[in-house]
Each structure stands twice: as structure tokens, then as C-alpha cells.
Amino acid sequence: MESAVRLRAAVTLLGRFPALAGVDLDITPGEIVLLKGPNGAGKTTLLRLCAGLCSLSTGQGWVLGHDLNSERRMVRRRVALLGHRTGLYDDLTVTENVSFWARAAGADSIDVDEAMERLSLTGRLADTRVARLSAGQRRRASIASLVVRRPELWLLDEPHAGLDQQTRDTVDALVRGAAAAGATVVLATHELERIAVLEPRVVSVVGGVVRADDDPADSESPDPSSEAEDDRRVS
Amino acid sequence: MFRDAWLIAGKDLRIEMRSRVGLNQIVPFAVTVLVLFAFALDTDQEALRTYAPGLFWVTVLLAALLAIGRSFAVDLADGAADRLLLSGIDPISVFGGKAAAIAVQLVVLEVLLGAGVVLLFDVTVHRYGLLVCAGLAAAAGVATAGTLYGALVAGLGVRETLLPLLLLPVVAPVLIGATRAFQDAFGVAGAEGWAWLGLLAGFAAIYGVFGAFSYGALLEEA
């Protein structure tokens, strides 16, 4: 079967900064892949590249069988990217946000109800404006608006960061559910022990390149020494 | 395609109705500009009546700059712009939806400002049909050109200063055409109002087509 993600010598420049400096990566459908590495290593850019939001400066890549150089539009509608930003409109309620993104993706209103239920966005919360939500509730609403799209590839960028216990559990359940449903999940997180139970394949990202890292036991917390790197990622 | 455009327009308009930024900030700003014009031209009622069409449209253009900037700021605030790209909606629909929402806001603004001009500058309307048609066509023209340039500068750090520089020279023909049409409608000068309406409609059509087809390329940020 086709690879979910296939990258060959992928280079992505953000401005003049090579966020990705020649990535080779293969992910088979249904796999759970954990991206590990220091801040500024290029994890976020790698996820955005896989979502079709960043372009390849050189190199080749295919996501779900679509060429990243020529068919990024096709890639985009089949993936879900949960980034640092929630993609929600502050002035709309949770329900309005989720149904807007559902309709934008061509999903049904039944899907909306189900997604809201799954992320426990029911009752008064459903009719609250997003601006009044806590960080955790926002993230859950954001996830609900992605769930309705029934993506084949989940790209999760630090999904646990800055969240309360309930929402962290929700994220774990999401990953488990997506994997059970046969979707591919690629995530970058510092909460390695939470994900370890899912037995992901661990891939190290350092300095804009990927190194295969077969030893899952070697998943201690990342090296904080090069965090300053992050500042250079101009957009 | 129309369904998606309708979805986008509905979303933008609903956000504007909720946030009331247009009503609470942009409209008062526009009325203030009208009042400032009155101060600048002294209490000369005759001059105000003569120049009312031009002053009206300059005010609309200034307010339109704010409305256009706001329309894109809403999408950029928390990453919704990325999600719009990821949603797979055809860029033509996004363009159509955003332009339609801006046009509707401009029409509302024109109605309110028009009332202000009638009250403050003491003009009388002679040709209602021309007035309405010119108002609609000009709103469509400003909205299409504005959406095109709004997308062009969206995401740039200098968008607030760059948008006026890029957009105002381009919408100069709208100012000329709409002013002449309104002069005719107000009866302050014998202009061939309906011919100017043709120019306005042509402008809106050209920028509508141009915007629809280049919008995708502009949104494809790196």
C-alpha cells in the first residue's frame, strides 16, 4: 500500500532559514509516529509541510499519495493539523465554530453533534462564545472542529501543551481513537510517557533533518540546550 | 461553489454582527470624518451641498479600508486562515464570500452615511433609482478590489500602512464614477449618471473576475 507520508531530501525554507534541511521520511498508513527533538529542530515545519501549508524549496514529497510539489490542495482537505493556534473565531459560539468548519469540509450536522459529544462540549458550553473559554476548552473545541472532517492523517503539534488534566486525557483518547479507526497519526510532544503506551515509532528531528530512532526506550525528555533556536524561525 | 461562498459570507457577517466593530467603531469614525469635512469647509451650506457627493465617497473609501483590514484580521487572529486553506474550499468561493460580506457592510455604511449627508449637508435626492444602483455598484467595486488587495497584504507586518497605498490609487475610478453619479442623483451637477453607473459596474466586474482567479495564488503563502 501507498505510504501515508513519503519525503525525499525535503528542504523547506522559512524566509532564508532552512527549517527543514533535507528530510527523508516514510510513514505507512495506520502508523503512530512520535516526533522527538529540541525546540527549533523543525518539528512544527515538518508537520506543516505534511499538511500542505509549507512548500518544498527542493526535494520531493507525497502525502496520502498526492505530490507536495503540485497537489497541495488535494493534501490539505484530507489531513487535520492541530497547531498552537486553535483556528477558532472568538466571536462565534462553540457550536457555530464547529458547524462552520464541518460545513466547510462538507460534513453533516450529525457529525457535529457527535464530535461535540465526544469532546464533552455539551450543555451551556456549546452556546458559549469561544472568547470566554479556558485554554483547555478552546483546545477541545478546536479538536472537535477537526474531528468532523474525518481526516485520514492527523498532525498534532504539541497537543498537550498548557492544558488541564481532562483535556490531556481527551487528547490521548483522540490519538487512540484515530489509530483504532485506521488513521495515521504524527505528533510532536514533550509528554512522551503519555504516548509511550500507544507504542509509537519514535523519530528524532534534529537540526532540520530526521534520524531514524528505533529504540523506543530512548525516549527521555529532549535536550533543552538549543531552545534559543526557536527565535530564528521567522515566518 | 456558491454554497461555500455563502458559508464564508455568512460567517464573516455573523462575526461582524456579534462583535459590532463595524457599528461601534467604523460607522462612528465615518460620521466623524463627515463632521470634520464640515469644519474644514466652514459653515458654508452651499459648498457642503455642492461637494457632498465627493465627501461622501471619500468617507466611504476611508471606512472601507478599515472594514477590509478587519475582515482579514478576524481570520488571522487565531489561525483560522490556515484552516480555511486546509478546508479545501475553492479560493474562488473564499474570495466571493469575503467580497460579498464586505460589500454588504459597505452598503449598510452607505445607508447610514447617506442619511448623515442628507441631514448634515442638507442635500435632497432627485433620482432614487440612480442613487441606489450607483451605491450598490460602487460597494461591489470597492469590495472586490479591496478583497484582492486585502488578501495580498494579509499576513504582512506592515499591512495597515500598505493597504491604503495599494488600494486607493486603484479605486480612484470608483471615486470619480460614484461621485459623478451621486452629483446627478442629488441634482447638484448635470452629469450623465447612468453612464457612470456603467463604469462602476464594469469596474466591479473586472475586479471580480481578476480577484477570483488570482486569489488562490495570493493565499498560497509559501
Add this chain to the structure above:
Amino acid sequence: MTTATTESTGTGDGIPATTSSRATKVLGWLTLAGFAVLVALAFAWVPEDTRITEQGDVVGQFDAVRLMFVHVPSAILAYTGFGLTFLASLAYVRWRTDWWDMMAHASAEIGVVFGVLTLVTGSIWGRPTWQTWWEWGDVRLVTTLVMVLVFVGYLAVRRIPADAVVQARRSAVIALVGAVNIVIVNRSVDWWENRTLHQQSTLIARKIRDETLFTLSFSFAVGMVLFAWLLLHRFRMAYLQRQIEELEVDEALAERRAEAGMSETQGGRP
């Protein structure tokens, strides 16, 4: 202009570090020589512009006509520059190559320089001839002004640091819209100032003298040589800028790979 042809500042082993080549040197000298001849023709050969009306009054531009020999070529160069920007942008949209993007940038900048010059010299000519620095009743004047403003915006966008492809695409859209806009502005201004839709503005409809006509044609020729000279240099400047950017990216890539602990190149930039 003269510096084009002076000695080269070497980088060490023979090849001078300039944007000039044999071609630009020839063009540079031609421009200088042509300009000298133009000054002679304009001030010594062309007679002052006068006409005697039926009433016996002497009218005309008098010696102000000599301003035409800088004003008109400036206008031609400005329109050539903007026209070339339009064509290059169109070509960019079709073929998506850096070459056309750089061409659009170079010609737009030259267009703006001469566009501003056209407005300034036109103003200086208009004062003695029309008794006003600015005449809203002239289509060409107003159209040129709007056009210069559009391309000032174009250059402002080009100055914003951005991904090369994004910037090229953005600029091409502005240039294409700008060109369409010029036509709309021209038509609307024409109608606007005539207060009716069925007349053409005819501010200058005098008979032109042969000497004046010849000198004007000559000034176009000199202007075109100057344009070619400027365009070559400006284009090479843009090209060098790209080269430097590429070198910097290569450097950054190498640095990034060193950070990853990779021994040597993998992928890389063409």
C-alpha cells in the same frame, strides 16, 4: 553615467566587481555622446516656438519648448518601463522563472524614476505654458500620476522581505492589476474632466516644427539607449542580490546540517 565606463575595482584575480560589461560600456558612451548632441540640438538648433495668430498676436511656448526634450522622453521611458513590467509579469505568470520576476522589478524601478521625472518636468513646463503647475484637465497628467502611485506601491511591496516565490507572485498580481487599472483610470479621468462622455481633450493641437520634431525623435533614441543601459545594470544588480541570497541559504543549510551532526550534503539547493 560616466562611472559606467571607468576603471574596474578588481576582486583580486582579474575580473572586475561591477555590473558593467562590454555591452553596457558601449551603451553608456552612446548615451553620453547622444546627450551632448541632444543639448546642442535643443538649445542651438531648435527655434523657439511661436505662432502669429490672425489677430497678429505672437503666441506659443517660446523657449519653454526646449523642456519638451527632457519631458517627453521621460514620459516615454516611464511608460516603457511600466509596459515592460506588465509584460514581464505576464511572462512570469506563464513561465514562473526568476528571470522574468527580476526583469519586472528592474523595469518597474526605472519606470518610477522616470515617472516622477515626467511629473516634475511636466509641472515645470506647465507653469510658463499653461500658467499652472498642475492641470487637472489633462488626462495624461492625471493618469501618469495614478500610474506612478500604483508602481510606488509595487516597489513598496517588493521591499518587504518575503519568500521569493510568494513575493514574485504577489508583485505580478499588483503589476497586472495596475496595468488594467491604468486603462480604467485613463478612461474615467477622460470622461470626468470633459464633463461629458463624448469629447476628447485637446489641449495641445499646434503645428509642430520640423526641427522640433527631429530633436524630439532624437531624444527618444537617446532615451532608449539610456533605458537599455539602466535596465542592464539594474537587472544585474537584482541578479547579484539573488546570488547572495542563494549563497546565504546554502550557508544556512550547511550550518543546519552541521547542527544535526550530518557529515555532508544531502539534498541541497540547485
Add this chain to the structure above:
Amino acid sequence: MTHVGYLIAGWSISVAAVLAYAGWVLMRGRSLSRRVPENRRRWMMPDD
């Protein structure tokens, strides 16, 4: 000769503007050239 002031102004502004622009392009071209290796400056390669 009439309008001498206008003539001087018009011609000198034109010459000054073109000289200033050309000078800027040349100077900038030189400083950029120094930062680019010779094999990337193709126009200087043939017997010049």
C-alpha cells in the same frame, strides 16, 4: 531666451535625477559584486 529659469530647473533636475539613480545602481552593483564569486557573474566572463 525666455523662461531661462524654468529651462535650467527642468534640465538640471532631469540630469541630476538620472545621474543619482544611475550612480546608486552602479555603486550598489559594485558592492554586491564583491560578495558574489566570479563564476556566478557570467556577464564578466568573456574576454572583457
